[in-house]
Amino acid sequence: MEEVPLKAKDLILSSFSSRVAVISSTTADSLIRQHNLNFTQLIQPFARLSTEASWQDPNGLLIWPKDISLTFVDIGSWKKPEVDAQRNRRILTNIVGQNPPTLSAIPSAESSNGDSKTVELNNKDLDYQVQVPVRTTWYEVWRKTFLKLQSEVVGNQHEFLNHFVACLLVISSSEVKSSEDVANVVGKMSKIQQQHQYDHPNSWMLPSVLKYYLIIHDKSVNEQESEQVYQNFRTMYGGNFCHMLKLVVDEASDTEILVPNPWKILLLDQEDSLIFSKREEIDGKVPVDEIENIVQSDLLHPLSPDSENPPSVISQNGDISNSLKIPCNMELGTSLTIQDVRRIQLVINEFISKALLPYMERQCRNLNESIVNRRGMSKSFFSATKRLFGTSAKSAPSVVYATESVEILSRKLGDIYFLYGHYGGAYQLYHQLKKDFYGDAAWLYYSSALELAAISHFMMSQSEPPLAVARAFPVHYVNDAIGHYIDQCRMVDAATRCAVICTECLKHLENNAEAAAIFIRMTSEDCDLRSALMLEQAANSFVEMDSPRKYALHCVLAGYRYAKAGLKSHSLNCYRQGYQIYNGKGWRYAEDHVNFTIARLQNILQTPEGITKHLMATLVAPSPQSSQQIQIFYKEFLSTMANIKSVHEFFVPQIKFVDMQIRIAVAGLPTGEFHCSNYDDIGASSTSWDSLESNVVRECIKPVIKFKPTRLFFSRLLDNTVHPTVPCDEQFFIELPFYNPLKIPLGLRNITLKFDYSDMVEVTLVPNLELEPEESKSLRFSVISHHVGMIILETVNYELEFSGNIVPFQQTVVLRGPRLNNTKAERFGKLYAKDLRNKIVIINKLPLLQANVEGLPNALFHTQIANFDIVLSDNTKSKTPDMTVSQVIITMDNMERAVQVLPEQTSETSSAFSKTNGKNFTRLKCEKNESPTKIPCVFKAPQAGDTAELDILLVYEILHNNDVSKKAHRVIRMSIQIPLSPAVHLEYSSLKMLDCITYLGLMRLYNLTVDYSVIISKIFFSPSDIEVTELCSSSHPEVKIEEAGIMKMNKNESRNIVLKFRDQKNLLKDNQRLTINVAWHIAKSATENLAVGNSEINVSEAISSIQSSFVFQVKHVNKVYADFGESTNCTCEVELLIHSKTSGNFSIQLEYNPPKNDITLTGPSTRASGQVSLGGVTTALLELQALQTKTIKYLFIVAWPGVYNAAPKITVMDEERGVQESYSLHSPIIFAQALSSVPSSS
């Protein structure tokens, strides 16, 4: 169906053509049948006026209609078409399906096949370069078919465009020999016509029908006779209503064959409906499936991420109909010559210009007259009243007008004007009618009038010469018409016709915004196909409007509807259009939806090209999608990839090559998943290793040409500009972290490394790795190379497993060093350092020693001395007989202080080594080769700290037996960490103040050692000014003072200690570094200690938290002598000691409290009288220095000597600071009789 896209005008002309009924006699029919055509088919391709013709409207205006076209319908075989929406829908779906878009090229690729054009959208801001299809053939075909189906709907009361206007009687010249025959035949045919008009009164436009007589020349009758017959007709019916068609049916004629065959198009057009009827006959079930397919897809919003396309039964659009295609190679009218065609054309021209147009002219006059007559009456009367009252009374939507009513007659007249090119008149009539119909609330009539008014308006503006058009194209008419068609009349198809035609007009007028609005208006839930087509057209209008986002959105919406209608390739096409805009713009939800849908559709259509790209794009992290959604993406991805038989580069899981670590010359590390703790610690100390090695090599392995420190470890933080160097056949390890960036768990299988010499390199295979969402795990691979030279780690290969699909992937190793920033060039450019970790140099075989430590305790106490052995063993995989280890050097930082290599045990007669000590190193000459070999050593733990670190470097020299000058050395780094602890642990449980300078502490000591008893030699404070006054232990009442210390604690013993200490100088408070120390030692023998240490605990916080109420200490002197002899009441002088922590001026007030108890039983109780006197006053002022004790004296009157509980209330006030403290001193005082010999104490 290669056609040029129709212009708006042509579309209108071809959509609205008057219908002519055809009745042919059987003889005439059989004559035509010789050409494999029936009569309507024969003349249909030429049913268009090709000459100039004119007619006059009732006002005498001459109309020159252009391109009048007719539709011929054989009413002999015609039956009223059933209005079957489902069938029409199927036909339309099929028609669209047969015209799939070309999907050969991915839209982004440069394609020059003319199907699409590159459009620069939004070029003010950015350049969206979009490939837009030039034509949407499927839409054009759909439109054509749709309009054809619409025009077949007859019997409309609201419009008369598709009604029969005339009747063509086709008679063979052979059957009408005489005039009786004429009357007979014509009478029969007229009867058929009248019967038809009687049966279907609504399908004829006018009651009086124009009859036109066409005589076909029959070869069996000679020409004269035919001519005679023709003349008979002419006389009987008038020359203008008859015509004779002579067709030369002569096979031998040498006239040229018609190229192109004008009936071909006809054939193709009919094919579709033919196929369809055939299909229905053959298989009634197929359409049902299709309907189900349409219905089944639930209505999800296309923007919702969960929306899935309905699984389609029909894989390829229109496949089924292709297989059903009937052979259409019938030679249609090939025996007809150009002359014949000209004659047929002449028939049409004659018919239109001589018969039809004059007939219409007459009819118009008649109609106009009757309208004027009737209107004259009604206008003044009915309409006026209607105008007054009618509008408010909205009648039922189904207003029916009488056939002879003014409105219907006007409408008929308007339709005739419209069909025969008098658009100005038509517009006026329609314009008038719409008002009338609106007044009557006859919505169907109203909408139709509006639609035609709009189209007439357009045609007026397009005619040549253009008629004066008052206003712009009345878009509101169109909108109004569509609205009423849909809302009031529920005639979606009529609305669609209106939309389809008017949008074309609007596009022609370059009013794309309105066109798009109308297209979008026509989308609805009930028909996916129409909605899809409309959305797609809307999108194309948006392209013209230069708004890319709307274009993309509507493309996607159209694609969704296409998918629901079962048209996958159309859907894919639309989604791809949308993808051009959405890709890479950051709108992830939209992008993911588009990518995913494209992939799904490609899967269904089996076009895997580029599918990987779309699916991978949905998995790029970070994604805002939920984990369920990502799981769907991932599942689709893997199941798709499982069908593609090649190893793909993939970015999930993320392998952080920059964190790659290589370990050389270590044996026995487990491969596979491992817990990596501290990546960075190891790197930091490497410089000290290097300097140790450098020292030793310089001193012991003499010929140093160019020292390069041995590298056994490579990581991100180290210098990676040197190649890792590994001897041949020796195992080394590569560690790589794997990170799962997705929100779903990943299952990896068969992970391995691939080197360029893959057959020469052995790599372990890690069978399994499970990664939780956003989890990182490290894998260790063991590598052994049998190839000498450089091997390059190229890719990491792995398989991903999900729900039964196992798909292999690979990731290429990409390494780049840190960015350089030293020189100007480096600062200005973007230069990166080399990273050679993946390029490993394999050198010749070397012996490999391994060192272990034996006999070192798991934990040590401070200063503990431990014996241990370094065990050297030969770990060479493949023996190297021509090389020997000549010497081993043990070295470490501060070696004298920590480690000592012991002299040989005397018991062992033969030694493997001869020993030489140097500064910080011990050199052992190998004299004998045996493996393993023990080197006894002693380690002394440091005095403090939590761990002891033993970083021992062993350097061994390798000599080639046959070439002494060839020396090599290798190193072993031993890094041992031993936890250190003191032997005694101490805690305090309570600390409190006894008085202002004395404190009491409850301590607990633990002996942490399992094997030893610990001697505590001293408990002291630091700072040492604080003296410990008393000490007692809970378990033994007396601390046994031993010569070496104060107590001994057996193994695992713990002990409580009460500690009394005095803070004479007020040092305790606010001292952050106040500690209680316990000095201990573990005796090994009488003279030698195994370990000596000092445990301490910081008590400053505890001390400062003691709430001290003692600013003052007030105390009685506890014995008073007085002379009780003379009187019963003796005034005694009592001394009160006042001690203050702070200096200042205090006023001291005493109040009398009656003594509570007379403690002694010797005298009568409560003899003391109530008098307390401080020399007449009760308040004393006192100036005190800090920590000074002063005495004040007061008088107390007692009757008898004895023990009294004198308890005056004492209030000490410091007015400056506002401190006030009150005491009731319940301190017993002994009042004794002063003997004459014993003077009273002063």
Next chain:
Amino acid sequence: MAVCVCVIGKDNGPIYMRSRSRADELSQTVEHNLSQMAFRGVTANTELQYNFIVSSALDIIEERALVGSSASGYKGNPSLHPSASGGAVGSIDGQQLATRELYLGALTAREEYKVYGYMTNTKIKFVIVIEETSIPLRENDIRTMFRKLHSAFCDLMSNPFYLPGSSINSKRFDAVVTSIMSGQ
């Protein structure tokens, strides 16, 4: 109350987007995990909704900006203006350009949301979606929000480590957006 704040770069791709649902999710504690699981679908949907609202608002911004630019005349280099006869005309043009109203006003109103837009001279667009509540926000409040957002954006651009056009990942900017969204 602002429920969604979005910054859109020159190429019309979002460089910052925060919506209420996400903020709520962040502030929720672990205890609500179960109910959160149930609402996760809803959350994703609303976020999608905001995405859609903001994306469609872009078209309106474009229209508004077009109107603004056509009002202020030729938009490019004044000296290249075909009708620019002298420096004086150019300078007037430039002045007009500089005083173009950055605030674009209400873009669309839906049943539940109102969408407001703002475009800087460098074509960075801010979109704020505001929930329709009983208490209507005054125009001035919205202008203040945008001004705050703009100054926060200027601060961000002053950061030498921020690559213009890349997605925004800044605590300070986050804080400003949070304050806008909480209505302070």
